[in-house]
Amino acid sequence: MPAAPAEPIRFVDLARQQERIRDRIDAAIARTLDHGQYIMGPEIGELERALAEFCGAKHAIAVSSGTDALALVLMAKGVKPGEAIFCPAFTFVATAEVVAWLGATVYFVDVLEDTYNMDPQSLKMAIAQARKAGDRPVGIISVDLFGLPADYDALEPIAREEGLWLLSDAAQAFGARYRGRIAGTFGDATATSFFPAKPLGCYGDGGAVFVEDDEIAEVVRSLLFHGKGTSQYDNVRIGMTGRMDSIQAGILLEKLRIFSEEIEARNLVARRYTELLSGVVETPNVPDGLTSVWAQYTVRVKGADRDAVAARLKEKGVPVAIYYPTPLHRQTAYRHHPVAGNGLPVSERVCSEVFSLPMHPYLDEATQDYIVHALKDAVKG
Numbered sequence: 012m013p014a015a016p017a018e019p020i021r022f023v024d025l026a027r028q029q030e031r032i033r034d035r036i037d038a039a040i041a042r043t044l045d046h047g048q049y050i051m052g053p054e055i056g057e058l059e060r061a062l063a064e065f066c067g068a069k070h071a072i073a074v075s076s077g078t079d080a081l082a083l084v085l086m087a088k089g090v091k092p093g094e095a096i097f098c099p100a101f102t103f104v105a106t107a108e109v110v111a112w113l114g115a116t117v118y119f120v121d122v123l124e125d126t127y128n129m130d131p132q133s134l135k136m137a138i139a140q141a142r143k144a145g146d147r148p149v150g151i152i153s154v155d156l157f158g159l160p161a162d163y164d165a166l167e168p169i170a171r172e173e174g175l176w177l178l179s180d181a182a183q184a185f186g187a188r189y190r191g192r193i194a195g196t197f198g199d200a201t202a203t204s205f206f207p208a209k210p211l212g213c214y215g216d217g218g219a220v221f222v223e224d225d226e227i228a229e230v231v232r233s234l235l236f237h238g239k240g241t242s243q244y245d246n247v248r249i250g251m252t253g254r255m256d257s258i259q260a261g262i263l264l265e266k267l268r269i270f271s272e273e274i275e276a277r278n279l280v281a282r283r284y285t286e287l288l289s290g291v292v293e294t295p296n297v298p299d300g301l302t303s304v305w306a307q308y309t310v311r312v313k314g315a316d317r318d319a320v321a322a323r324l325k326e327k328g329v330p331v332a333i334y335y336p337t338p339l340h341r342q343t344a345y346r347h348h349p350v351a352g353n354g355l356p357v358s359e360r361v362c363s364e365v366f367s368l369p370m371h372p373y374l375d376e377a378t379q380d381y382i383v384h385a386l387k388d389a390v391k392g
């Protein structure tokens with residue numbers, strides 16, 4: 012057994028990153044304090060241009076959170092009661108929450124066993140079911156779970172054939188690649204989150220909408236500012252406070268400068284976990300032509316008690332997290348929403364098998380060795 016690290020192991024180590032760029036962050040915050048434009052300051056436009064350039068999207072719009080990014084797209088699409096929107100059940104609650112906000116019906120779709128992303132067959136079933144039940148299918152929200160893009164080669168044609176829009180919830184996947192494309196350009200629109208622990212995070216809440224369509228971009232920009240028209244006091248639609256703070260944009264600009272390097276470092280950590288853990292637990296699968304940004308490194312134990320393994324790891328000082336212990340269709344607030352087919356067997360099973368290991372760009376090899384050994388022991392019981 013390698014020696015326990017001197018410092019407590021962190022699940023996500025934001026302190027190391029801060030240490031690395033603290034001077035630049037301090038200077039960025041100071042610039043905002045100096046000019047005093049806390050709302051819609053020059054950092055916002057600068058960040059939007061940098062984000063659009065990073066992923067190749069036509070429009071990037073800085074917003075108040077990942078959840079608001081999703082909601083703003085749905086509002087721009089005019090989502091309303093009587094409409095059906097299709098979401099995976101194995102995701103963070105925000106994906107479905109925004110649909111419920113607008114009074115539409117969430118149809119929960121199952122995920123694929125090997126990627127945890129939306130199962131196209133289950134999606135097709137759910138669309139047929141919605142039509143039969145008299146709910147009008149309008150859109151799909153796919154999720155790029157744990158940082159890995161969903162199966163867009165299957166999902167985009169289904170959306171086209173069925174006449175639905177496709178919104179990519181890339182809250183965990185900004186920077187991930189899908190056959191030459193980068194998250195922000197999948198489907199009709201993309202929402203991402205800059206929550207501090209996401210691969211690209213700010214120091215508070217933040218998010219972004221990415222879209223090709225000029226008209227949708229303009230409507231989102233209006234909605235996030237109380238539905239403004241030609242001026243702030245001309246209100247042409249019902250909107251909200253959905254803006255990102257200038258300070259957060261300034262912080263993100265500094266973090267974006269090192270983001271590609273950090274993605275590379277995350278991939279090195281992930282590759283090493285996968286080498287060292289093969290045969291010990293089920294390691295994540297990355298299909299050919301795709302890359303993950305490893306928001307989580309999620310493994311599965313089969314034939315062992317997941318909760319006992321997680322508890323033994325915690326005893327050894329290895330923080331683990333369970334994303335997610337309960338699929339959304341089993342959550343109290345969402346029980347009345349329909350599910351595809353006769354249930355969502357994969358979503359239900361993986362919820363009792365998965366757990367995520369410490370993952371961040373600054374995880375050193377000695378600490379990783381300790382985690383791997385602790386996990387090997389924990390699985391033996």
Ligand SMILES: *Cc1c(COP(=O)(O)O)cnc(C)c1O
Nearest residue numbers: 076077078103105106182204206
């Ligand atoms: C984090 C997350 C969100 C919400 O982002 P916030 O910025 O916390 O509002 C939405 N969807 C998924 C899949 C997420 O992981």
